[in-house]
Amino acid sequence: MLRLGRGLRRLESGRGARASAGLPLGAEMPKKAGATNKGKSPEPERPPPSLGPVTVDPRGGVTIAIRAKPGSKQNAVTDVTAEAVSVAIAAPPSEGEANAELCRYLSKVLELRKSDVVLDKGGKSREKVVKLLASTTAEEILEKLKQQVEKK
Template sequence: MPRKVGPAGREGAAARILSGKGASSGPVSAGRDGGVTIAVRAKPGARLSAVTDVTSEAVSVAIAAPPSEGEANAELCRYLSKVLEVKKSEVVLDKGAKSREKVVKILVSMTPDEVLEKLKKEASS
């Protein structure tokens, strides 16, 4: 049975996940295993994939794929690998496969600041 969330509980799932131990403030943080995690607010069904906004809670990403059969998740990982200039296999969906609030893990030795800088640059272009 789906869980109902009231107005006070609308903090994004990705933000709640990242607000635990070791998380830095903002949507990008160092992962426990040496990678970098990104809180993503996905917007599937867009005409073009694009980073639309970077807030203190999540990185908003429009995804040029429908939200069915994992197509949007695959496109999200492919697009983020292009933006961050890493291999597709180094970008994996960690949490939120069936939600718009997702956590993506980057499996390379980049700092959260480097990742955030690239995402902000993409959002402003």
């Protein structure tokens, strides 16, 4: 036969620490005198402000909102708006060819390694999010993208 300790019997009967302390349902246990919130900041962390289509995610990585135009004659950054960076891709939108070419082209434009430019969202959509794994700032990325539009 299985023997239960007092604590388990109390939990089975519906009486836990809250009931034995005489607290109403939904109430919290009182904090000990001198207890502090170790490692917790008093106010929640806010993500840094976004620079239009280029944002910094909470973990510190830079992401770019892309509006892809596959099947173009040549690769080019055509426009930088508040919502997205428009990029013409010289690859067909089949079997991920345009996605691979987009990452290759952006790595060249942003002067990063190919492995540092990763498609994060939108594998089958024209609206995509590209994540940059290299340590860089959103301001630098936005400036390089705007320079590409001016060259056009």
